Amino acid sequence: MDNQTLAVQIDDLTVAYNYKPVLWDIDLSVPEGVLMAIVGPNGAGKSTLIKTILGIIKPIAGTVSIYGKPYSKQRKLVAYVPQKGSVDWDFPTTALDVVMMGTYGNLGWIKRPGQKEKKIALESMEKVDMLAYKNRQISQLSGGQQQRVFLARALAQDASIYFMDEPFQGVDATTEIAIINILKELRKAGKTVVVVHHDLQTVPEYFDWVTFLNVKKIATGPVKDIFNDDNLTKTYGINYKVAVNK
Amino acid sequence: MNIQEYFELVWTDYTLRTITLGTAVLGAICGMLGSFAVLRKQSLLGDAISHAALPGIALAFLITGAKDSGTLLLGALVSGVIGTFWIRGITTKTHLKSDTALGLILSIFFGFGMLLLTFIQKQPNANQAGLDKYLFGQAATLMESDVRLMIIVTGISLFVMVLFWKEFKILLFDADYTKTLGFNTKFIDVLITFLIVLAIVLGLQTVGVVLMSAILLAPAAAARQWTNNLGTMVLLAAVFGALSGVFGTAISASQNNLSTGPVIVLVAGVFVLFSFIFSHKRGLLFREIRFRKNRTDLKLMKTLQFMYGIAQEHENISHPHAIRILNNFYGFTKGSLKKLENEGWIAIDGQQWAMTPKGYKQAQEMYNQKPINE
Numbered sequence: 001m002d003n004q005t006l007a008v009q010i011d012d013l014t015v016a017y018n019y020k021p022v023l024w025d026i027d028l029s030v031p032e033g034v035l036m037a038i039v040g041p042n043g044a045g046k047s048t049l050i051k052t053i054l055g056i057i058k059p060i061a062g063t064v065s066i067y068g069k070p071y072s073k074q075r076k077l078v079a080y081v082p083q084k085g086s087v088d089w090d091f092p093t094t095a096l097d098v099v100m101m102g103t104y105g106n107l108g109w110i111k112r113p114g115q116k117e118k119k120i121a122l123e124s125m126e127k128v129d130m131l132a133y134k135n136r137q138i139s140q141l142s143g144g145q146q147q148r149v150f151l152a153r154a155l156a157q158d159a160s161i162y163f164m165d166e167p168f169q170g171v172d173a174t175t176e177i178a179i180i181n182i183l184k185e186l187r188k189a190g191k192t193v194v195v196v197h198h199d200l201q202t203v204p205e206y207f208d209w210v211t212f213l214n215v216k217k218i219a220t221g222p223v224k225d226i227f228n229d230d231n232l233t234k235t236y237g238i239n240y241k242v243a244v245n246k
Numbered sequence: 247m248n249i250q251e252y253f254e255l256v257w258t259d260y261t262l263r264t265i266t267l268g269t270a271v272l273g274a275i276c277g278m279l280g281s282f283a284v285l286r287k288q289s290l291l292g293d294a295i296s297h298a299a300l301p302g303i304a305l306a307f308l309i310t311g312a313k314d315s316g317t318l319l320l321g322a323l324v325s326g327v328i329g330t331f332w333i334r335g336i337t338t339k340t341h342l343k344s345d346t347a348l349g350l351i352l353s354i355f356f357g358f359g360m361l362l363l364t365f366i367q368k369q370p371n372a373n374q375a376g377l378d379k380y381l382f383g384q385a386a387t388l389m390e391s392d393v394r395l396m397i398i399v400t401g402i403s404l405f406v407m408v409l410f411w412k413e414f415k416i417l418l419f420d421a422d423y424t425k426t427l428g429f430n431t432k433f434i435d436v437l438i439t440f441l442i443v444l445a446i447v448l449g450l451q452t453v454g455v456v457l458m459s460a461i462l463l464a465p466a467a468a469a470r471q472w473t474n475n476l477g478t479m480v481l482l483a484a485v486f487g488a489l490s491g492v493f494g495t496a497i498s499a500s501q502n503n504l505s506t507g508p509v510i511v512l513v514a515g516v517f518v519l520f521s522f523i524f525s526h527k528r529g530l531l532f533r534e535i536r537f538r539k540n541r542t543d544l545k546l547m548k549t550l551q552f553m554y555g556i557a558q559e560h561e562n563i564s565h566p567h568a569i570r571i572l573n574n575f576y577g578f579t580k581g582s583l584k585k586l587e588n589e590g591w592i593a594i595d596g597q598q599w600a601m602t603p604k605g606y607k608q609a610q611e612m613y614n615q616k617p618i619n620e
Contacts, residue, residue, distance in 0.1 A: 054426045075428040087420045091285065092474045101416050105427030110409055137474040157427075 005032040005067070007161050007192040008053065013062030015045070015052050022048045024216045026062070030194060035187045036209035037197040037223075041236055044214040046196040047083070050163045054080055066161065076106060079159035083166050084146050089139050095149050096134040099125055102156025124155040129178060144175035151179060161192045168199065180206050203227055252500045262499065265385050268393040269491030269510060272449050275400040277465030277487025278407070279445045281480045282438050284466040285418050289459070290345065291333070291439075294352040296446045296458035298329025300359025303380050303450070304366060313376055315392055315451050322380075322447045329355050330439055356455070383454030383507030385495060396448050403441050407480075414438060415476055453507040464514035465490060471525035490514040546582050547612060550591060554609035557601040566598040 008030040015023040023045040030036055038046045051057045053064050055071055066074035079102070102124065103117040125131045128148040133141065141149065147167060154162055162183075168176050183193050183206070197203065203210060203223060210227050212218035212235040219231045247255070256262050283292055299322035306321025307313065329351045336347035363377060379387060407414065416424045417434045425431045446458055453461050469482035494510030523531050552572070557563045569583070583599065586592045591605025601609075 051422070056422045056425055075426070078426070080423060080426045082420065082423055086422065088287075091419050092470065092476050092479050093415075093419065094474070098419070101419070101423070104412060104416055104424075104429075107412070109413065109429070112412060139474075 006030065007032040007034075007067060008194070009065045009068070010053070011063050013049075013052065013064065014060045015048055015057060016060055021215060023052065023059075026213075026217050028211060028217055028220055030192060030209070032192050033187060033190050034209035035183055035193045035195070035207050036211060037195050037203050037207040038211045038213055039197055039200060039203065039235065040213040040218075044235075046213055047165050049213065050080075050165055050194070050196060054078065054163060076157075077160040079154040079157035079162045081150050081154045081162070081164040081167055083169065084143070084150055085169075089141070089146060091138065093138060094134065095130060095136050095138055095141060095145075096121055096125065098138060098149050099134075099152045099156055102153040105157060120156050120158070121152070124152040125149075127155055127182060128152045144171040147171050147175060147179070151182065155182075159191070162186060162194070164193070164195045166196050166198060168197070200232070247500050249496055249500045252496045256496075261386075262495075264390050264393055265388050265499075265506075266492055266495045268388040268396060269385055269452060269495045269506065270488040271393065271396045271400055271491075272452055273461065273465065273487030273489070273491030273510070273514075274484040275396070275403055275445045275487075276449060276461045277469070277483035277485070278480050279403065279438075279442050280462035280464075280466040280487070281469065281476075281483045282414065282418065283442055284463060284470065285476075286438075288344075289463050290348045291330070292442065292446055292462040293459035294333060294348040294355075295326045295330055295443050296450065296455050297352045297359070298355035299323070299326040299447055299450060300380065300455050301325050301355055301362055302328075302359075303377065304359055304362035307366065307377060308362065315387075315389075316395070318377075318380070319447050319450065322450055323443065325355065326443045326447055327440070330443055359455075379454070380450050381454050382456060382505060383450070383452050383458075385452045385498070385506035385510075386503070388452060392451065399444055399448055403444065406437065406441065410434065410437065411477075418476075453510060457507050457511045460511040461487065461490070461514060464511070464518050468514070468517040468521040471521035471528045474527065486514070486517045490517060546585055549582055550586060550605060550609050551612065553586075553592065553599070553601055554606065557606060563606045564593070564600045564602060566595065566600040569594075569597050569599055572599075 006029050008028070010026055010028040013023055013026040013028075014021060026049065038049065040046050048057060052059050053071065064071050066077055071078070096118075099121040100113050100117055103113055103120055107113060107117065122131065122134065125134055128151050130145060130148045130152060133145060133149075138146065138149065147170075151164075151167065154164070164183075167179055171179070183195070186193050187208075195207070197207070204227055207223055209221070210223045211220040212226075212231050214235050214237075218235045219226050252262070256266050280292070283289060302321035302323070302325025303318045304321075305325070306318050309321075310317055312318070333344070333347045333351050336342055336350065337344045342350075363381075366377060376387070413424075413429060413434050416427075416429070417431055417438070421431055421435075424434070442462070446462065449458050449461060465483040465486035466479070468486050469479045472482055473479050490510050490513045494513045495506055497513070498504045498506040498509040521529065523529055526532050549572070553567075556567060556571070557565070572583075583592070583594060586605070587594050589605075589608075591602060591608055593600050593602055
């Protein structure tokens with residue numbers, strides 16, 4: 001991996017709300033084309049890490065670069081799937097309208113989405129198998145369908161790097177499989193995908209790269225090399241093997 | 247004067263026309279911008295801003311000695327904006343939640359405003375008559391120049407809203423995501439808030455500090471009941487607001503000059519009540535009707551499903567069976583059998599029923615949740 005292009009590079013990143021650090025001196029490199037899980041206990045700073053990379057949260061110190069340049073210059077290369085609980089699903093709009101929002105970044109200020117944007121949005125909905133629901137009011141979607149709409153919105157951004165905050169949270173098995181298949185397709189297309197993930201059991205099956213995080217970075221690398229009891233214990237503070245076998 | 251006379255007079259009588267036009271325009275702009283406040287869950291912001299405007303009015307009078315609404319409203323605008331920034335400051339810089347910040351600013355500014363008002367009243371030579379109209383509003387004092395100002399501000403707001411429609415919409419739905427797309431969310435946020443402050447300040451003379459937030463929220467809350475489309479909601483809220491203004495003025499003018507502001511607010515309240523009960527989508531009445539209908543439909547489907555179970559066991563699905571065998575099944579009545587026949591799902595012949603291919607297919611697909619005709 002020495003001469004591999006780095007999609008994301010983070011140096012000395014520290015984030016704190018008030019005095020307590022949430023992320024402490026993080027150095028992290030994500031090679032291009034990996035499907036990476038960020039794992040760690042609650043409060044480990046997983047979502048904060050993603051939000052800081054995306055500029056939603058300002059760090060106290062440290063830099064983030066996307067393909068070697070600051071994030072502010074590379075926005076169009078990056079797509080984001082927030083936690084689905086972060087918005088009000090009773091907002092008066094349709095599924096298609098939400099997916100269309102993915103095209104707003106490329107449109108820029110003031111310009112209205114037109115036929116081209118609608119076509120992109122419809123194609124994205126097709127990929128997540130939600131085309132039949134395009135005119136549905138979003139409050140009438142199930143949790144899994146809402147997650148697919150968010151995924152479709154990110155696909156409509158047509159980015160190179162995808163950041164996803166717990167896309168499997170509260171979705172059924174069918175949706176989980178559908179989502180992971182899309183993520184694997186993205187990787188096949190050479191995209192980089194970074195996912196905050198909670199289910200340790202599925203890490204080896206779903207991902208090829210993993211980062212252990214608990215305020216500090218514990219380890220990062222290929223799943224087959226570093227996804228072991230040692231790192232799990234360091235991250236979660238319990239003897240992981242024992243906990244799973246019980 | 248009764249209401250009918252009012253509507254005849256409104257076209258010819260200069261004063262009535264001015265006041266009616268003023269309250270209508272005010273209702274429209276407040277309904278429009280109130281939709282944004284409601285969707286951002288900042289309903290109380292309007293209340294805080296309008297109360298925060300009061301000391302500005304008093305100070306503008308103290309400093310300039312002017313009594314014209316233009317000067318006083320400029321004062322209101324300044325203190326309203328200051329109040330808004332303090333609310334934002336308190337919520338971002340301290341651990342206090344926004345309801346606390348709103349309550350604090352509302353009462354402190356309002357208290358200060360009241361203090362200034364009583365101070366002005368005690369001045370021996372002060373021609374203070376007219377300042378307290380900003381407390382409860384007095385539509386009768388609207389002049390053509392006031393209405394012209396309202397129309398200009400409404401026009402500007404409308405233009406800004408159409409221009410930044412996409413940005414407003416995405417910020418209302420998902421602010422963090424908007425930021426990641428590269429939009430300056432602070433700018434959009436300040437723009438929306440500033441328009442709301444403008445609308446509130448415009449309404450102070452007519453509706454007053456105390457009731458202002460109602461005219462901002464009521465039309466929007468009513469409109470939300472009727473539609474699931476943001477554009478339609480904003481438009482409907484503007485219409486509801488304008489109608490509240492017109493009918494409020496009509497009622498107040500025809501009933502011995504009842505105070506206009508409160509009447510407008512009450513009319514807007516009637517719109518809300520009506521919408522909560524009668525809207526076809528979210529209204530209480532139709533929800534109850536839908537609930538009952540769903541229950542009958544479900545019972546019907548249960549019966550069909552039971553029949554499907556029996557029909558499945560025969561090679562010929564349309565093999566006739568005795569109606570008697572259904573007797574021990576809950577949910578089966580003569581009425582429901584008739585309904586099933588009407589749908590073409592079963593055929594009844596004397597004391598026997600048989601499933602039709604259509605009914606068989608319906609029962610088969612009952613649990614397929616994909617929408618068929620969307």
